[in-house]
Amino acid sequence: MTENRSPAAAGSAAATDLYALGLETMGAIVGAAYPGSSVSADGLRDGLFADEITEIGLVGVWGALWGREGLSRRDRSLVTLGILIALGAEDEFGSHVRIGLGNGLTEDEIAEVVYHSGGYAGFPRAMAARKAARAALGQSASIAD
Secondary structure: OOOOOOHHHHOOHHHHHHHHHHHHHHHHHHHHHOOOOOOOHHHOOOOOOOOOHHHHHHHHHHHOOOOOOOOOHHHHHHHHHHHHHHHOOHHHHHHHHHHHHHOOOOHHHHHHHHHHHHHHOOHHHHHHHHHHHHHHOOOOOOOOO
């Protein structure tokens, strides 16, 4: 196991602030998407391979990006869904479908993101996103998936 290089351990006030903001933001968003779940500093590392990646995401994504003003969480969800489709990141897309619903998106709006992405990211990416969204929404797949 490597030494603890978390922002809190590093002693940087800005990094510590992003760490705390990341915990708060991720906790609120994930809690809304997955009722009954919680996010705490104690549960971020498991001592296994690459266990720091969650803390890196906590600071860099949940703190520095999702914690910014400028866009609402709803709008950030729209942007994130489009990016994840373009990247072909179906697992993350499925999680962000639920996060988007928790941030105020409707299923119809998420479907529109899938449709729109077909024109820009390609039909196969849109179809993969549809399949991931259906799984996240608890809908059974059709033969067309």
